[in-house]
Amino acid sequence: MPEGHTIHRAARDHRRAFSGQKLSVTSPQGRFSEGASLLDSEFCETVEAFGKHLLYRFKSSRALHVHLGLFGRLRKQSLPLKPPKGAVRVRLASKKHFVDINGPTICEVLDQSGVNALLNRIGPDVLRADANPEISFQKIRRSSLPIGRLIMDQSIMAGIGNIYRTEILWRQAIHPEIPGKAITRQTFDRIWADSVYLLAIGMKRNAIVTVDAQIHSKKRSGEKYNIFGRVSCPKCDGAVRHLEINKRRAFVCDRCQPLPNRIK
């Protein structure tokens, strides 16, 4: 489910619902009982997203750190409380709302030093106003790994997931197998700008939409992706090649995203 836009959207929503309030923190399945008891009846100061990581920050300076991984889900609802659906690890509740967290790969309580350690290993987040893209570029230009891999590496730049990776590189006509060190500053700036643009749209729409015609239309119908999962390129009608980067599926139009000769 989640790429960065999902988590940032949840952070904004949950911040409105929970910040400045005393929360009840429970563990319906009992799989997070210890952590829940540490946070129960604490005041929530704010809820923040860093890339795909979500932090509920409490007055005690402890934080609930959640990462949804591939399958995790957040469900926010209005009171009254309803029976948990599926495997709910944690339930956070205020006087008006509650959130159920299902299937996170990370769900833990961090103290201040734990939060600092986490933030230190996450790269600049394309959805944060305080992000410094220069840091991402410096890492990319020193790497010989393919750009398709680098932009999804959360320690290099945070927020991009598997679908956005393919779509951003296609939109910018950049072959995913070009090594990072062959990416110019100008090219990197286009990747960064399009990432910011697309993830912000994703936040607004609560969906990944990367096709310009769909971005500008209010209708929900039609293809949401340009080449992700598709067989032909909407621009040149050529075949879309299916490849694997990092054991995740990726797509490329070799005609619209040429690989420079010196790299082949």
Next chain:
DNA sequence: TTGATTGTTACCGG
């Protein structure tokens, strides 16, 4: 029951 899925980390070996 099987397979696929918008993710990450740990560990090993070259």
Next chain:
DNA sequence: TCCGGTAACAATCA
């Protein structure tokens, strides 16, 4: 140190 490969883990749905 860097990089590839592999396994492990998470929950749900078709």
